[in-house]
Amino acid sequence: MSKANLLDRRQVVSTLLANRKDVVAIGGLGASTNDMCAAGDHARNFYLWGGMGGAAMIGLGLALAQPKLPVLVITGDGEMLMGLGSLATIGLQKPSNLSIAVLDNEAYGETGGQTSHTSAAADLVGVARACGIKDSQSISTMAEVEAFAKAVHDVSAGPRFANVKIDSANLERILPTRDGTYILNRIRADLGFQPI
Amino acid sequence: MHARADAADTVPNWPDDIFATLQRFDVRQVPYVPDAGHSKLIQRVLDSSTMRGIPLTTEEEGVALLAGAWAGGQRGVLLMQSSGVGNCINMLSLIPILRFPFLTLVTMRGEWGEFNPWQVPMGSTTQGVFELSGVQVLRASSAAEVPAVLEAAASQAYNALTPTAVLLSQRLIGAKVFTK
Numbered sequence: 001m002s003k004a005n006l007l008d009r010r011q012v013v014s015t016l017l018a019n020r021k022d023v024v025a026i027g028g029l030g031a032s033t034n035d036m037c038a039a040g041d042h043a044r045n046f047y048l049w050g051g052m053g054g055a056a057m058i059g060l061g062l063a064l065a066q067p068k069l070p071v072l073v074i075t076g077d078g079e080m081l082m083g084l085g086s087l088a089t090i091g092l093q094k095p096s097n098l099s100i101a102v103l104d105n106e107a108y109g110e111t112g113g114q115t116s117h118t119s120a121a122a123d124l125v126g127v128a129r130a131c132g133i134k135d136s137q138s139i140s141t142m143a144e145v146e147a148f149a150k151a152v153h154d155v156s157a158g159p160r161f162a163n164v165k166i167d168s169a170n171l172e173r174i175l176p177t178r179d180g181t182y183i184l185n186r187i188r189a190d191l192g193f194q195p196i
Numbered sequence: 197m198h199a200r201a202d203a204a205d206t207v208p209n210w211p212d213d214i215f216a217t218l219q220r221f222d223v224r225q226v227p228y229v230p231d232a233g234h235s236k237l238i239q240r241v242l243d244s245s246t247m248r249g250i251p252l253t254t255e256e257e258g259v260a261l262l263a264g265a266w267a268g269g270q271r272g273v274l275l276m277q278s279s280g281v282g283n284c285i286n287m288l289s290l291i292p293i294l295r296f297p298f299l300t301l302v303t304m305r306g307e308w309g310e311f312n313p314w315q316v317p318m319g320s321t322t323q324g325v326f327e328l329s330g331v332q333v334l335r336a337s338s339a340a341e342v343p344a345v346l347e348a349a350a351s352q353a354y355n356a357l358t359p360t361a362v363l364l365s366q367r368l369i370g371a372k373v374f375t376k
């Protein structure tokens with residue numbers, strides 16, 4: 001299934017998170033959340049195992065609550081398509097510390113590789129830009145991924161959006177914890193919040 | 197043109213009671229899909245310096261937003277009308293999984309003198325949908341009971357992490373009237 005010249009998703013995600021410092025990262029349901037775990041577990045990783053279509057909105061809520069923290073949503077094309085309206089909501093709020101990276105393999109990899117709308121018609125970069133996220137780009141090289149990873153730390157210039165074309169290889173699953181309460185409270189604790 | 201039967205000629209005061217309670221509980225993020233019944237409260241939120249009103253394209257966005265807000269240390273409340281509750285169903289699964297404080301205020305349609313039959317199916321199942329999804333339901337049917345109901349709802353949602361929906365009945369808001 002792999003095409004030439006498409007990026008390796010694990011390499012993309014490990015590059016996005018390599019010098020993460022204080023970044024809070026949200027991984028959308030599916031392979032994206034596994035990719036984040038494969039890059040190394042971290043107290044500020046928000047792994048999603050459900051709530052399809054909600055990753056970008058979780059990112060928005062976090063970004064508005066913590067405007068000085070870089071917040072990075074890493075999700076797939078199918079998960080982003082289910083929450084397209086959230087790009088309009090984000091475009092209106094314009095949180096300057098929020099970045100969204102879509103790992104676009106043009107397929108629903110978790111359910112058997114059925115093609116997604118991005119394979120033939122939907123242009124997520126066009127959607128994001130048309131929703132008011134001016135800094136929206138299509139990424140096809142690792143140099144661009146590295147530049148985006150740096151830009152994530154500029155919390156005054158977002159929101160930004162990148163659609164990264166990746167190959168559709170099915171990789172070994174690296175599974176993060178599935179305990180949502182643990183995941184959320186670990187982030188809160190790392191940000192200095194006490195339990196209720 | 198739309199008007200409200202039974203609604204007082206003057207602007208109601210109960211939205212101010214709601215706003216005051218939300219302020220006292222330090223609510224900071226207020227995602228909403230507009231509804232006529234919420235219009236005064238939404239305006240209060242948009243005029244507020246401590247709350248941020250966040251218009252949504254669909255109600256489920258608000259559930260996910262509140263999870264992120266809590267991860268970042270802020271409380272929120274979701275404002276919607278009853279027809280939006282159905283849009284939220286799958287996203288409501290985040291609430292028991294992540295255990296974040298969830299409070300939503302729902303203006304009811306499809307009951308008490310409803311004119312539009314298309315509102316009735318979802319209005320009739322709103323409470324059931326919430327209860328099946330693990331969200332406790334409280335109801336306010338008159339302006340006089342709004343403060344106590346809001347106080348109870350906010351207390352259990354924010355202090356006890358009990359997911360709570362307050363249904364603001366059409367009797368309170370006034371049934372929507374369609375005139376030619």
